[in-house]
Amino acid sequence: MLSAQERAHVxxxxxxxxxxxxxxxxxxxxxxxxxxxxxxxxxxxxxxxxDEAQLLTxxxxxxxxxxxxxxxxxxxxxxxxxxxxxxxxxxxxxxxxFPLLIQCFHVMLASHLQGEFTVQMQAAWDxxxxxxxxVLTEKYR
Amino acid sequence: xxxxxxxxxxxxxxxxxxxxxxxxxxxxLGRLLVxxxxxxxxxxxxxxxxxxxxxxGNSKVKAHGKKVLNSFSDGLKNIDDLKGAFAKLSxxxxxxxxxxxxNFRLLGNVLVCVLAHHFGxxxxxxxxxxxxxxxxxxxxxxxxxxH
Numbered sequence: 001m002l003s004a005q006e007r008a009h010v011x012x013x014x015x016x017x018x019x020x021x022x023x024x025x026x027x028x029x030x031x032x033x034x035x036x037x038x039x040x041x042x043x044x045x046x047x048x049x050x051d052e053a054q055l056l057t058x059x060x061x062x063x064x065x066x067x068x069x070x071x072x073x074x075x076x077x078x079x080x081x082x083x084x085x086x087x088x089x090x091x092x093x094x095x096x097x098f099p100l101l102i103q104c105f106h107v108m109l110a111s112h113l114q115g116e117f118t119v120q121m122q123a124a125w126d127x128x129x130x131x132x133x134x135v136l137t138e139k140y141r
Numbered sequence: 142x143x144x145x146x147x148x149x150x151x152x153x154x155x156x157x158x159x160x161x162x163x164x165x166x167x168x169x170l171g172r173l174l175v176x177x178x179x180x181x182x183x184x185x186x187x188x189x190x191x192x193x194x195x196x197x198g199n200s201k202v203k204a205h206g207k208k209v210l211n212s213f214s215d216g217l218k219n220i221d222d223l224k225g226a227f228a229k230l231s232x233x234x235x236x237x238x239x240x241x242x243x244n245f246r247l248l249g250n251v252l253v254c255v256l257a258h259h260f261g262x263x264x265x266x267x268x269x270x271x272x273x274x275x276x277x278x279x280x281x282x283x284x285x286x287x288h
Contacts, residue, residue: 119172
């Protein structure tokens with residue numbers, strides 16, 4: 001559960017991302033695939049070497065979903081239910097991969113935003129994304 | 142091939158040469174204690190850890206962070222034998238300090254974030270990949286002597 005202060009920090013982080021979902025999403029996926037190559041197995045449909053257009057399209061989709069989660073921190077389960085179904089029934093991404101994505105998210109934000117991405121924002125963002133990951137994998141069994 | 146490819150060694154050493162090890166150490170340890178507050182369990186004697194500002198400004202945190210990162214930096218000089226380089230420290234963390242090795246992975250990840258913070262766009266995916274490999278290697282080396 002996020003405190004009011006944490007929700008405020010999450011909103012602050014999102015303000016820095018909103019409008020740039022595709023660019024951030026693409027970089028997030030590129031970092032994920034470069035740093036943790038095994039994660040590519042979940043994206044075979046993007047080909048062996050996803051091109052920029054594919055990364056932008058898919059990255060935007062991922063970040064837009066994060067944006068939905070940001071708007072519904074009070075009721076993540078309800079808001080993310082269709083995505084949770086998708087992950088449980090179709091995608092079945094092993095839960096161990098979500099911390100890898102979250103690490104790449106932090107690194108990306110730190111490298112782009114530098115001083116603007118404060119330690120309090122990182123703490124709240126980590127807690128938030130961890131909750132999102134939990135909701136997305138909750139229906140697995 | 143050693144632990145890192147020649148290219149990865151180049152990326153790591155190139156960046157590490159520009160790192161203020163003393164400062165980055167304090168920052169990384171501080172961030173660990175803020176983002177993952179349960180890690181404070183190892184630092185009960187460090188005084189005021191009651192808020193993010195208190196932690197980041199705490200002189201004991203900075204001093205200890207400096208010590209930890211200087212150790213890490215020394216280890217980097219033996220990148221092809223991290224287990225050997227960190228054998229003694231591994232025993233210490235198990236037998237005396239009783240630190241869960243998961244904490245080494247957490248600190249490694251936080252260190253990578255701090256480097257990204259400092260180096261901005263220079264900390265591109267390839268550089269991140271090389272450093273994640275290094276911190277994973279150090280974490281494994283520190284866990285190696287646990288029993």
